[in-house]
Amino acid sequence: MSPAISDRALRELGRTEGDADSLGLLVRDQDTRRLVLLRALLDAASAAPTTVCPPPLLDRLREDWALLEAAERADRAAVRTVLFHPMVGPWAQRLLSGLAATTAPTPELRADLAHLSALAAAAAIRAALPCTARLAPREGLLCLPTLGAVRTGPGPVELAYLGSEVTIRPTGAPPLSVRALPDGTMCSADPRWLPVLALPAVLPGAGPVPLDDLDPYRARGTGLERHGLSGAPHIDDSERKAWNESWSAVEPMLRVGGEHRLTEAAVLLRCLVPLGPPPGSGPTGRSAAHCSGTRREAFGAVLSSRPATPAYFASTLVHELQHTKLAALGTLVPLHHEDATPRHFAPWRPDPRPFDGLLQGAYSHLALADYWQRFALGARRVTDCDLAWAEHARSRRQVGAVLPVLAGSAALTTEGRVLVNEMITVYHRLEDSPPPAGHLARAEAYVSTAKVIWQQRNGSPRS
Numbered sequence: 001m002s003p004a005i006s007d008r009a010l011r012e013l014g015r016t017e018g019d020a021d022s023l024g025l026l027v028r029d030q031d032t033r034r035l036v037l038l039r040a041l042l043d044a045a046s047a048a049p050t051t052v053c054p055p056p057l058l059d060r061l062r063e064d065w066a067l068l069e070a071a072e073r074a075d076r077a078a079v080r081t082v083l084f085h086p087m088v089g090p091w092a093q094r095l096l097s098g099l100a101a102t103t104a105p106t107p108e109l110r111a112d113l114a115h116l117s118a119l120a121a122a123a124a125i126r127a128a129l130p131c132t133a134r135l136a137p138r139e140g141l142l143c144l145p146t147l148g149a150v151r152t153g154p155g156p157v158e159l160a161y162l163g164s165e166v167t168i169r170p171t172g173a174p175p176l177s178v179r180a181l182p183d184g185t186m187c188s189a190d191p192r193w194l195p196v197l198a199l200p201a202v203l204p205g206a207g208p209v210p211l212d213d214l215d216p217y218r219a220r221g222t223g224l225e226r227h228g229l230s231g232a233p234h235i236d237d238s239e240r241k242a243w244n245e246s247w248s249a250v251e252p253m254l255r256v257g258g259e260h261r262l263t264e265a266a267v268l269l270r271c272l273v274p275l276g277p278p279p280g281s282g283p284t285g286r287s288a289a290h291c292s293g294t295r296r297e298a299f300g301a302v303l304s305s306r307p308a309t310p311a312y313f314a315s316t317l318v319h320e321l322q323h324t325k326l327a328a329l330g331t332l333v334p335l336h337h338e339d340a341t342p343r344h345f346a347p348w349r350p351d352p353r354p355f356d357g358l359l360q361g362a363y364s365h366l367a368l369a370d371y372w373q374r375f376a377l378g379a380r381r382v383t384d385c386d387l388a389w390a391e392h393a394r395s396r397r398q399v400g401a402v403l404p405v406l407a408g409s410a411a412l413t414t415e416g417r418v419l420v421n422e423m424i425t426v427y428h429r430l431e432d433s434p435p436p437a438g439h440l441a442r443a444e445a446y447v448s449t450a451k452v453i454w455q456q457r458n459g460s461p462r463s
Helices: 007-014 020-047 055-074 076-083 088-101 107-126 237-248 250-256 259-268 310-332 355-378 382-407 414-432 437-458
Strands: 131-135 141-144 148-151 157-162 165-170 176-180 193-195 197-199 209-211 271-275 301-305
Touching: 007 020, 007 310, 007 414, 020 055, 020 076, 020 088, 020 259, 020 310, 055 076, 055 107, 055 131, 076 107, 088 107, 107 131, 107 141, 107 157, 197 237, 209 237, 237 250, 237 271, 237 310, 250 259, 250 310, 250 355, 259 310, 301 310, 310 355, 310 382, 355 382, 355 414, 382 414, 382 437
Parallel strands: 209 271, 271 301
Antiparallel strands: 131 157, 141 148, 148 193, 157 165, 165 176, 197 209
16 A cells, blocks of 8 residues: 555545544645745746746746745745645746747737746735735736735736735726725726625635636636537626525535535635536526536636536535545555556447546545435435436446446556445445435436447447
């Protein structure tokens, strides 16, 4: 067993559970990797040819880094709120790749380098460190990550922070004043200022959850449409209110799934990125259609269209946070040595999946099967009970269709074998409270039909 994780923690995670200590281990590892990645950016820029990172750009980057260091000396926790924001990960990965892949500073590379100035300014403001900065807007917005954004034109923006006042001077437009509040939020009477909406913490002592529709890296480079997801639009006040109302009912729904579901949301969820409704589904709120996803490089973020009901909102978090959890675990300790060839049948996807994708999907659907079973057993309304049993039966049958492939792999590591064995234990434990026979039959038919269609498109699955 790897010294990186205890047997107890690994078995908890294998059951799609995990207490604050087990999940905290994953968080600390991811946070350490983020700091190493940020340091690698500075080193990569310093080592890049002057044709890629000319001296003026490198000097600016070093000035921004110095401001980050000064802000961290003033208030380390405040600065790490910014540095550990999920969307810093995609930005850093993109910039690191850009520094290595180009022979000249492209407009995109310049914009990515300039984003460090916005991060440093946001960190200084959170740390209550007076600063001035010259910032570059992007697509009509100047974003201060974790704080908000300013609608502005294409020219540079001057920012000055002193006391609790931030003065922002866009090119060719009147200045605006934004006040930094003690709770870490910012407010302004000027309509050009767009704050990040902070959703209440799911548990006392946990931090609020930003609903981030402003960060320029929240969906950049994801190819959302290729994965059946919609774009990540800016949302208006009415939609923000609707998200807030939906969120207010999530805590009791998560509690239905067990205290561990509340714990994982409190420990792992760092921001929500609102997506539009799935392509072709019509306006938000007029359809039960829904889409959601996570990004490995954006630890702690869940991208989601607004779910139709609180129960589906909770199930979305259960589903996506399993991906977050398992991806972080697989980074901490290797779970298998299978290759990345997409060849496996997965009942939840029309395309062949690599082994790792199969493991990810089975893990998240196992958690869904557990959540919906608990929901069904506690439901008082017949319609709620019926819906929950249907979701449970389908999710569990989907997992059952792929568990033999996972269990039969000779490429599982010791840790991977423990994880899969615990998944099998949970799968069989769910048999203790079976759904009505009709739901079982429909779930069997659903998976059988999915396999026939998959075979018609892709040929026989290979194990």
